[in-house]
Amino acid sequence: MTNLDIxxxxxxxxxxxxxxxxFGRNVKTMRDYAIGxxxxxxTILVGTIFAxxxxxxxxxxxxxxxxxxxxxxxxxxTGSALNMMILRYAIPNIHKxxxxxxxxxxxxxxxxGPTSRIFTGIASTLISMVFIATQYKATSYVANYFLGMPxxxxxxxxxxxxxxxxxxxxxxxxxxxxxxxxYIVISxxxxxxxxxxxxxxALPGFIPLVPAEKLSIHMDTKSAISNIFLFxxxxxxxLSPPIIQxxxxxxxxxxxxxxxxxxxxxYMLFMITTSLIGLIALVSNPDIDPNNAFVYVADKYMPIxxxxxxxxxxxxxxMSSADSFMNTGAVALAHDVIHPLSGHSLSDRAQLIITRAxxxxxxxxxxxxxxxFNTILELMLYAYTLWGPVITIPLVAGIMGYKAxxxxxxxxxxxxxxxxxxxxxxxxxPIVYFGSLIPALLANLIAFITTNIIINxxxxx
Numbered sequence: 459m460t461n462l463d464i465x466x467x468x469x470x471x472x473x474x475x476x477x478x479x480x481f482g483r484n485v486k487t488m489r490d491y492a493i494g495x496x497x498x499x500x501t502i503l504v505g506t507i508f509a510x511x512x513x514x515x516x517x518x519x520x521x522x523x524x525x526x527x528x529x530x531x532x533x534x535x536t537g538s539a540l541n542m543m544i545l546r547y548a549i550p551n552i553h554k555x556x557x558x559x560x561x562x563x564x565x566x567x568x569x570x571g572p573t574s575r576i577f578t579g580i581a582s583t584l585i586s587m588v589f590i591a592t593q594y595k596a597t598s599y600v601a602n603y604f605l606g607m608p609x610x611x612x613x614x615x616x617x618x619x620x621x622x623x624x625x626x627x628x629x630x631x632x633x634x635x636x637x638x639x640x641y642i643v644i645s646x647x648x649x650x651x652x653x654x655x656x657x658x659x660a661l662p663g664f665i666p667l668v669p670a671e672k673l674s675i676h677m678d679t680k681s682a683i684s685n686i687f688l689f690x691x692x693x694x695x696x697l698s699p700p701i702i703q704x705x706x707x708x709x710x711x712x713x714x715x716x717x718x719x720x721x722x723x724x725y726m727l728f729m730i731t732t733s734l735i736g737l738i739a740l741v742s743n744p745d746i747d748p749n750n751a752f753v754y755v756a757d758k759y760m761p762i763x764x765x766x767x768x769x770x771x772x773x774x775x776x777m778s779s780a781d782s783f784m785n786t787g788a789v790a791l792a793h794d795v796i797h798p799l800s801g802h803s804l805s806d807r808a809q810l811i812i813t814r815a816x817x818x819x820x821x822x823x824x825x826x827x828x829x830x831f832n833t834i835l836e837l838m839l840y841a842y843t844l845w846g847p848v849i850t851i852p853l854v855a856g857i858m859g860y861k862a863x864x865x866x867x868x869x870x871x872x873x874x875x876x877x878x879x880x881x882x883x884x885x886x887x888p889i890v891y892f893g894s895l896i897p898a899l900l901a902n903l904i905a906f907i908t909t910n911i912i913i914n915x916x917x918x919x
Contacts, residue, residue, distance in 0.1 A: 482627010524736020
């Protein structure tokens with residue numbers, strides 16, 4: 459890369475740190491650190507929702523699927539947009555019944571008692587560390603590809619930057635850096651796609667070059683089953699900690715619903731564009747590794763200056779998710795685990811100090827985790843297992859007003875984890891063509907409802 463491109467990347471890092479410091483400098487309380495003062499504009503809320511939702515997996519995987527399957531990949535990816543639209547129906551209940559909470563753990567405590575808060579806090583912390591590790595893994599890959607930087611060094615540089623502003627400024631620093639990263643992402647993806655298309659005579663000249671099978675929806679049984687379950691996995695609202703946090707940050711139900719609706723539309727356009735980038739890579743060079751499709755297009759078709767901008771955009775995609783999970787993971791461990799275990803004896807200031815320290819620790823541990831796994835996808839599988847099959851069903855049920863005893867939560871948790879573990883131990887995915895998430899969620903749901911029915915019948919008897 460040229461000195462100009464490298465300068466653009468360094469400038470991106472510098473501006474990110476300055477924004478994080480400037481907007482996070484007045485954080486005084488734990489609530490400020492966790493969800494702010496609920497005075498964010500709708501535009502800012504849309505930016506932080508979108509920037510948090512997209513990540514290295516959704517971006518690079520969408521391009522890979524576009525390379526392999528064509529426009530079917532865009533249809534699968536839009537499941538996440540459907541996810542956001544479904545989530546909008548839960549927002550009124552969250553604001554009505556949990557408005558004074560600052561975390562998923564506090565919400566679970568209202569529903570299933572104090573111990574469930576600790577379990578949720580632990581799950582939030584674990585999924586956050588694993589998810590951050592996936593982003594650091596992606597950073598090391600991008601930096602190694604474009605800059606020749608050793609992967610371990612790249613991961614620690616990324617960690618140092620995100621820790622600097624996330625530890626200091628909490629959610630305000632995270633939100634306003636997300637906004638900066640949001641503008642970069644929604645600029646560089648269309649520019650990258652459009653600039654590459656010009657080499658083929660724009661879209662009218664490009665479409666005839668695409669293999670016919672990539673423009674159709676014909677699939678064999680294995681692919682059909684796999685793609686249906688992948689679409690369902692994207693479509694189901696898992697209510698991860700940062701998404702709960704974004705709902706709680708909104709000043710009103712209407713603002714939250716509007717922000718998620720706009721973010722859903724933007725995400726749909728994002729998935730279509732990234733899938734098209736995958737097709738551009740295929741037409742350009744069908745012999746490359748599909749996993750390299752995104753970076754290949756950026757490297758081949760971006761001129762001096764725009765290439766640095768493209769790399770900054772990739773880093774923005776990665777960091778905008780990492781900092782959000784870093785914040786929610788730290789809040790979960792300090793507020794939902796350490797504080798309750800201390801007998802709720804910690805002052806607000808003590809909690810804030812501990813949360814900042816935990817932010818630093820989570821960032822370092824995530825970097826270590828990233829160095830021990832070979833692929834981003836492998837890490838993502840662990841992340842989903844740590845949250846969806848454990849927390850999602852009881853949390854959604856409680857939000858929607860379904861009353862259940864605390865025993866239902868524990869039985870559902872055991873059932874979900876058991877199915878996830880069995881799926882991995884016996885390597886069932888290659889046999890049935892889909893991963894453990896949907897079966898584990900079903901096991902969680904069945905155990906949750908069954909336990910509730912049994913206990914209610916015993917009470918009647």
